[in-house]
Amino acid sequence: MQITRQADYAIRAVRYLTRLGMDKRAATSTVAQEMKIPPSFLAKIISQLSIAGLLHTSRGARGGVSLARDPKEISLLDVVEAIDGPILLNECVGDLENCPFKEDCLVHPIWVEVQGTLARRLSETRFDTLTNGKG
Numbered sequence: 001m002q003i004t005r006q007a008d009y010a011i012r013a014v015r016y017l018t019r020l021g022m023d024k025r026a027a028t029s030t031v032a033q034e035m036k037i038p039p040s041f042l043a044k045i046i047s048q049l050s051i052a053g054l055l056h057t058s059r060g061a062r063g064g065v066s067l068a069r070d071p072k073e074i075s076l077l078d079v080v081e082a083i084d085g086p087i088l089l090n091e092c093v094g095d096l097e098n099c100p101f102k103e104d105c106l107v108h109p110i111w112v113e114v115q116g117t118l119a120r121r122l123s124e125t126r127f128d129t130l131t132n133g134k135g
Helices: 005-020 028-034 039-051 076-084 108-124
Strands: 055-058 064-067
Touching (some): 005 028, 005 039, 005 064, 028 039
Antiparallel strands (some): 055 064
């Protein structure tokens, strides 16, 4: 499993805005330049994060993008799922009916456990703890 490039860019954008603070806005061009995100990707990412309730956007001369929630309330899982949808290591974890072996599969419990561990770790990691550094 690999987090998509879009999810990585979204994490970078939210980290940048977290460092600015709750009451600050940034131009999307500034976020793109500072976090080395292609502007064309960033526009779609900002839209998805806004729909998910993680960012506010405003147009005009004083427009820009800002956090919609306190960084203590935004997890890595929130951002990844806003972009990529629910984390799913294997189709059978979401719907066991997709597996021809169903309850007899010896690997299914491992997939469920690993996915749960990953989701839990991502949900426990909040952006207020990810503010150090540039990347």
